[in-house]
Amino acid sequence: MGAMGSRAITRHFAVAMLVLVTMAMLIAPLGQLLLVSLRDESAGWTLANYRIVLAGSYYVSSLAATLAFCAITSLIAVGIALPAAWRIGTGGVGSTALRIFCQMNYAFGSIVYGMLILVLFGNAGLIPVAEGILFSSEYSRGFAYTISGLALGYLGFQIPRSALVIAQAIENMDPNLIRAARTLGADRLQIAVMVILPTLRPALSAAFVLTFLMSVGSFGIALLVAKEIAIYPVIIFKEFTGFANFGIASAMAIALCLLVILVLMVLRRNYPDLELFSSQAR
Amino acid sequence: MTRFLGSCTLAILAVAYAATPALAQKLLTIYDLPSKYMDWGGLADGYDKKGLVKLTRDLKNGSSTALAAMKAEAGNPQTNGAYWALDIAVEAQRAGLTVPYKPKGFDAIPAALKEPAGYWWAVGSAYIVIGVNKDVLAKRNLKAPMGWADLLKPEYKGLVCSMDPTWSGTASVFMYGINFILGGSKDDFTPGMTWLRDYQKNGQQFRTEIVAPRLATGECPITIDAEGNILIDKLKGAPVDVVIPSEGVVSVNVGMSMAKGAPMPEETKAFFDWLLSSEAQEIIARAYFRPAIAGAVPPDVANVMPKVEKVVALDLQHQADVVTKLKRAFTDIVSRGGDLSSTLKSAELAK
The missing domain is CATH 3.40.190.10 (Periplasmic binding protein-like II)
Known part of the structure; x- marks a missing residue:
């Protein structure tokens, strides 16, 4: 057995570990959820939990509101992230700092964004306190608990994460395209609208989809500050901990999971060239 | 690699x-x-x-x-x-x-x-009472509320926090007990649920966190909490105080x-x-x-320790019988704005 052989064994070992960990961390709990969601009180098989989750107005309206909320905030996030991504991708002044700032966000759980929003915009947050001192008014008091406050919390993690996805595509863009456009006499606006945006379209879609999926699963911010909208993961949490309604909670989780898989499948079928589906797009 | x-x-x-x-x-x-x-x-x-x-x-x-x-x-x-x-x-x-x-x-x-x-x-055990942050109230020229009814008044709008009864034991005792403080009965949870709904309508919050630390910082100028959690901060020098509500209190054991x-x-x-x-x-x-x-x-x-005169005793066994139904009704009526009387009736919490 030479060096190659032992290396192959290490590689197989690593892959085996990955499979094991994935099984343990993802497939086993999902299987357990699926089982629980299909059982009734007397441990018989039933679809009742799914009927309730997919027909009950409480669950359906929360799901619809959450999907709409996440789609809108993700769209806004991609829009806001584009200039930052351009700076990171083209390597201008401050691009490294900006990249590090964006990467830092991966270290924060969603609950951290909830805390940040509370520190800034809670009833006694920095901004309401400053506003009170400067203007003796209190327009920003309790902003954290409004739907806009919640959106701001989501944007906090959506913008940096989508910026990184878009920045990768910008790095990979062929600079000759822009040079050619310039040679042909296009001005900056024309280059942006007619060359850059169409080239980046797959990356923008990928950033949107990734951000959207991440947002749909986000829980911490909503648990802390969502008062005006019933965010689906929080409703799952309430069913689980507040009512010990494991069947319903599991059915909700599976429904959310299937929905995400469905979205990905539809996208893959319709846009097979999305960066999201290509492991080479880095 | x-x-x-x-x-x-x-x-x-x-x-x-x-x-x-x-x-x-x-x-x-x-x-x-x-x-x-x-x-x-x-x-x-x-x-x-x-x-x-x-x-x-x-x-x-x-x-x-x-x-x-x-x-x-x-x-x-x-x-x-x-x-x-x-x-x-x-x-x-x-x-x-x-x-x-x-x-x-x-x-x-x-x-x-x-x-x-x-x-x-x-x-x-502890009585569930009202906590106030005196500094915040003074800054707003507000007197401390006297009882549960005051928390529904416009001058206290958006100032009160309690814990959410779907996770907190203290809050679920309060959700059950406020009904008996306000004249409800085991057959009729309308008085308590009406108060809880109006509390929410007045901009008050049911939080997903322990509210005691939030009173001292002023994030929550008024809280509904176990008396000890307020007193312990008061005696450490925080500008907080306990109010024993005039209508009566219940105790969380x-x-x-x-x-x-x-x-x-x-x-x-x-x-x-x-x-x-x-x-x-x-x-x-x-x-x-x-x-x-x-x-x-x-x-x-x-x-x-504050002197508490009017304590409303609760039936623990009955509380355990209905607490899950009551939490569900609370979610439907207070969190989602559902119809009060029909929801209570269908949950057999009112006639």
Whole structure:
């Protein structure tokens, strides 16, 4: 057995570990959820939990509101992230700092964004306190608990994460395209609208989809500050901990999971060239 | 890359190996000892010092969460016992999740605060009252509210926080009890639910976190909470005070249960015995909770405890019967704005 052989064994070992960990961390709990969601009180098989989750107005309206909320905030996030991504991708002044700032966000759980929003915009947050001192008014008091406050919390993690996805595509863009456009006499606006945006379209879609999926699963911010909208993961949490309604909670989780898989499948079928589906797009 | 992955795996194994003895070193798991409630921080420090075991703190969030976790783990129990509001302890007993144990000192607990066989017993109790941050109210030229009805008035709009009854035992006792304070009955939860709905409509909040620390910072200028959690900050110098509502108060009784299949029964029993000792009962008294065993209150603590005249007694068994239905009705009516009378009727909580 030479060096190659032992290396192959290490590689197989690593892959085996990955499979094991994935099984343990993802497939086993999902299987357990699926089982629980299909059982009734007397441990018989039933679809009742799914009927309730997919027909009950409480669950359906929360799901619809959450999907709409996440789609809108993700769209806004991609829009806001584009200039930052351009700076990171083209390597201008401050691009490294900006990249590090964006990467830092991966270290924060969603609950951290909830805390940040509370520190800034809670009833006694920095901004309401400053506003009170400067203007003796209190327009920003309790902003954290409004739907806009919640959106701001989501944007906090959506913008940096989508910026990184878009920045990768910008790095990979062929600079000759822009040079050619310039040679042909296009001005900056024309280059942006007619060359850059169409080239980046797959990356923008990928950033949107990734951000959207991440947002749909986000829980911490909503648990802390969502008062005006019933965010689906929080409703799952309430069913689980507040009512010990494991069947319903599991059915909700599976429904959310299937929905995400469905979205990905539809996208893959319709846009097979999305960066999201290509492991080479880095 | 392989080498990198290999080193990663080695590193993880090394960390796991190093961490294992620390975990195995007699960590006594109890759901849920909240360090900022009833001074569990102080109680756990006191017990840890004895060098027998190390207690887990803040492991689950609230009584209902502890119950849910124990239901989920029934096949493979993780906790040795639980600290919770007693109505939840009754639910747990009915669900067969707990076993009886009579700790030393059990006989000294008043009969209403223990299950005769030892399925649950109180270690302390507290009245659920109104907490105010005097600085914030002064800044707003507001007098402290006098009672529950005041919290529905426009001048207090958006200033009040309580915990959400779907996770907090204290809040679920209050959700049940406010009905009886305001003249409701076991057949009719309309008065209480109306108050809860109007409270929410007045911009007041049901929080997903323990509200006591938020009162001192002014994030919540007014709270609904167990009296001890407010007093402990007041006596540390925070600008907060307790208001005993004129309409009356209910008491939240908090105590312990032994988990069925507890992995460390002997250590747990010793811990439960200690909680009724004069040492532990005095720590509870010094957290301004009323200790389960009479006579445990030092005079300097007794002097600062608020005088409560109108206490509305609650039927623990009935509370346990309806608390889940009531939480569901609360979610439908208060959180979602559903119709009050039809929801209560269909839940058989009103006629």
